[in-house]
Amino acid sequence: MTDTTEASDASAETKSGQQDLGLIGKFLKGTEIDTRLLGMFGALALIWFGFHIYGAVFNGFGAMLTPRNLWNLSVQTSSIGIMATGMVLVIVTRHIDLSVGALLGVTGMTMGIVQVEILPQYLGLGHPLIWIVTATIGILMGMTIGAFHGWLIAYRGIPAFIVTLGGLLVWRGAAFLANNGKTISPVDSTFQLLGGGPYGTIGATGSWVVGIIVCIAIVWMMVSSRRSRQRHGFAQRPIWGELTVGGTSCALVIGSVLLVNSYPWPRGIVNQYAAANNITVPPEGLFISHGFAIPVLILVVVGILMTILVKRTRFGRNVFAIGGNPEAAELAGINVKWMTMRIFMLMGSLAGLAAVVASARLNSATNALGLLDELYVIAAAVIGGTSLAGGIGTIYGAILGALVMQSLQSGMVLIGFDTSVQQIVVGSVLVLAVYLDNLYRKNVK
Amino acid sequence: MTDLRSGTPLVEMRNISIAFGGIRAVDGVSLDLYAGEVVGLLGHNGAGKSTLIKCLSGAYQADSGEFWIEGKKAQIASPRDSRNLNIETIYQTLALADNLDAASNLFLGRELTTRFGFLDDARMEAETRRIMAQLNPNFKKFKEPVSALSGGQRQSVAIARAVYFNARILIMDEPTAALGVHETEMVADLIKELKNQGLGIFLISHDTREMMDLCDRVAVMKNGQLIGNERVEDVTEDDILSMIIMGKNPKKQQNYQN
Numbered sequence: 001m002t003d004t005t006e007a008s009d010a011s012a013e014t015k016s017g018q019q020d021l022g023l024i025g026k027f028l029k030g031t032e033i034d035t036r037l038l039g040m041f042g043a044l045a046l047i048w049f050g051f052h053i054y055g056a057v058f059n060g061f062g063a064m065l066t067p068r069n070l071w072n073l074s075v076q077t078s079s080i081g082i083m084a085t086g087m088v089l090v091i092v093t094r095h096i097d098l099s100v101g102a103l104l105g106v107t108g109m110t111m112g113i114v115q116v117e118i119l120p121q122y123l124g125l126g127h128p129l130i131w132i133v134t135a136t137i138g139i140l141m142g143m144t145i146g147a148f149h150g151w152l153i154a155y156r157g158i159p160a161f162i163v164t165l166g167g168l169l170v171w172r173g174a175a176f177l178a179n180n181g182k183t184i185s186p187v188d189s190t191f192q193l194l195g196g197g198p199y200g201t202i203g204a205t206g207s208w209v210v211g212i213i214v215c216i217a218i219v220w221m222m223v224s225s226r227r228s229r230q231r232h233g234f235a236q237r238p239i240w241g242e243l244t245v246g247g248t249s250c251a252l253v254i255g256s257v258l259l260v261n262s263y264p265w266p267r268g269i270v271n272q273y274a275a276a277n278n279i280t281v282p283p284e285g286l287f288i289s290h291g292f293a294i295p296v297l298i299l300v301v302v303g304i305l306m307t308i309l310v311k312r313t314r315f316g317r318n319v320f321a322i323g324g325n326p327e328a329a330e331l332a333g334i335n336v337k338w339m340t341m342r343i344f345m346l347m348g349s350l351a352g353l354a355a356v357v358a359s360a361r362l363n364s365a366t367n368a369l370g371l372l373d374e375l376y377v378i379a380a381a382v383i384g385g386t387s388l389a390g391g392i393g394t395i396y397g398a399i400l401g402a403l404v405m406q407s408l409q410s411g412m413v414l415i416g417f418d419t420s421v422q423q424i425v426v427g428s429v430l431v432l433a434v435y436l437d438n439l440y441r442k443n444v445k
Numbered sequence: 446m447t448d449l450r451s452g453t454p455l456v457e458m459r460n461i462s463i464a465f466g467g468i469r470a471v472d473g474v475s476l477d478l479y480a481g482e483v484v485g486l487l488g489h490n491g492a493g494k495s496t497l498i499k500c501l502s503g504a505y506q507a508d509s510g511e512f513w514i515e516g517k518k519a520q521i522a523s524p525r526d527s528r529n530l531n532i533e534t535i536y537q538t539l540a541l542a543d544n545l546d547a548a549s550n551l552f553l554g555r556e557l558t559t560r561f562g563f564l565d566d567a568r569m570e571a572e573t574r575r576i577m578a579q580l581n582p583n584f585k586k587f588k589e590p591v592s593a594l595s596g597g598q599r600q601s602v603a604i605a606r607a608v609y610f611n612a613r614i615l616i617m618d619e620p621t622a623a624l625g626v627h628e629t630e631m632v633a634d635l636i637k638e639l640k641n642q643g644l645g646i647f648l649i650s651h652d653t654r655e656m657m658d659l660c661d662r663v664a665v666m667k668n669g670q671l672i673g674n675e676r677v678e679d680v681t682e683d684d685i686l687s688m689i690i691m692g693k694n695p696k697k698q699q700n701y702q703n
Contacts, residue, residue: 229567231567232567232568312563313564314558317556323542324542328542331504331524331540333523333524334554391542391543
């Protein structure tokens with residue numbers, strides 16, 4: 001499951017038998033939990049409870065740990081989280097992509113024009129195909145621009161920093177020119193669901209279904225990994241360790257289902273919905289749960305697919321080999337240039353997908369769409385443990401990193417910090433996080 | 446060159462040249478290698494040994510010259526081409542991805558996959574354990590990134606990678622440079638065993654004594670040119686040293702005098 005603890009597992013093996021690891025050490029060894037993962041959860045808990053308590057004490061109301069805020073937080077994290085998973089691959093191969101925010105802007109603006117001004121002419125307003133065509137165009141456009149960046153970097157030897165810095169300016173400018181700086185709003189009504197909002201959710205029943213499927217998948221994965229270890233006669237995780245990890249993971253999933261289901265639709269939406277479906281609203285009101293928002297599900301699916309890509313495919317293995325030693329990768333017969341180009345294509349596609357989510361959430365395509373996102377995306381990946389020296393990084397870390405960044409931001413908004421203070425805090429936290437990460441790595445070695 | 450070998454050579458390099466910015470790193474070198482033979486490449490630093498070998502392994506592309514592998518003319522434009530011709534190389538730098546574990550390095554670029562196309566890490570680790578048990582029974586750090594390994598352990602990973610894929614031709618660029626006495630001996634034994642299995646081996650080293658022991662033939666380079674190519678029985682260590690230092694082949698001069 002995790003590299004770091006498996007490493008300590010093996011070293012313990014060579015020292016022949018159990019030494020006194022202490023209770024915590026035993027627990028970590030038995031469960032094979034990445035201590036970095038624990039650290040991220042710790043930081044998240046600190047931020048959440050810290051802001052909640054601060055709000056409760058100084059403002060008389062703790063708004064942080066409410067279903068409403070956490071649900072919003074999950075939606076806000078989606079767009080950055082989707083791009084952060086791609087940024088991991090970019091940074092792991094010792095590159096950087098400064099253009100993702102501008103890419104998001106230009107694809108968002110293009111999709112706005114396509115779905116509002118072009119497609120309705122041919123398909124008719126509100127046609128069910130509009131959102132599919134629009135999203136496909138957005139993702140393909142992101143992929144094409146990414147391919148162009150990747151080609152310049154891999155085959156023309158221009159440093160990624162320069163190519164994407166240029167890209168940042170070029171595509172931001174292009175987004176402005178595309179519609180002469182005008183905002184496009186509202187977007188197609190089906191497309192809008194991809195950004196969340198009360199209707200862009202899957203409801204209580206849907207959330208339970210998703211939660212249960214995920215739990216079954218977790219158990220299945222653990223069983224099959226145990227079988228595979230057994231077949232080859234490798235060291236097994238103790239049963240209590242398996243139960244702890246499986247139990248905690250499933251509890252987290254079920255907990256988040258309960259959380260999103262306890263956030264009801266606002267009264268106005270309920271009345272609207274009831275009127276449209278001929279339901280009489282009882283005087284005490286109807287409790288209709290939001291459930292998981294669609295963008296969050298998109299993020300989860302992207303996260304799972306990217307994790308599979310990184311951990312279980314040759315592509316992912318080669319990405320990490322290039323990051324660890326580009327020369328060795330080349331000598332091992334890996335086509336490093338083509339790999340680099342494909343990584344930037346993937347990053348571009350994810351920026352296109354993030355643009356779908358971001359513009360749908362705003363219900364508009366504006367010039368400010370994705371402004372400064374590149375910095376948040378890079379910060380999320382780096383806070384999530386991706387090393388700028390290359391070769392190290394995880395997808396789940398980047399998503400958690402995005403959640404940490406967004407939680408900080410959201411917490412400061414809730415207790416009423418100025419934008420300027422927010423920037424100071426976010427900037428400092430980024431530097432501190434990387435410093436702590438360095439210390440952690442040194443201690444592990 | 447008096448030579449009693451028969452049949453087609455495994456490798457025949459004809460007139461290989463490569464230049465970097467006006468400097469002729471390898472200058473019209475022709476060299477062959479037969480099955481079951483160890484050919485040692487000697488010379489000062491910068492004599493062109495590694496560069497010549499890198500042309501054969503696909504890391505560099507020769508400017509001119511031809512490669513004939515097992516009697517057929519071969520195009521070697523990339524490391525992949527070389528691997529497809531059953532040529533395996535142990536580089537001086539080892540060419541390991543430090544952030545990956547032994548199994549990932551062993552199968553780098555040739556990962557084993559399941560029938561669904563996913564990596565089969567368990568099988569790769571099992572295979573790594575199997576080959577390591579033969580090469581270096583003390584090797585235990587299968588789960589750790591190779592950056593955590595000692596010089597000798599790293600070397601054995603690089604050797605395992607070259608040996609595992611049933612190479613016909615093996616190139617070893619200073620395989621013992623980072624090793625202790627005991628490990629050096631293990632490598633020497635391995636070279637002898639592989640030679641008996643019928644592999645052709647190019648060996649680069651600075652240790653003339655070691656080369657005399659292991660090689661059937663020595664080829665000496667200086668300033669990109671091949672100075673001498675002699676059977677080990679026919680030369681003394683002093684002959685070799687004078688070829689390395691003076692760039693003259695005493696054997697040839699003797700022949701002229703006779």
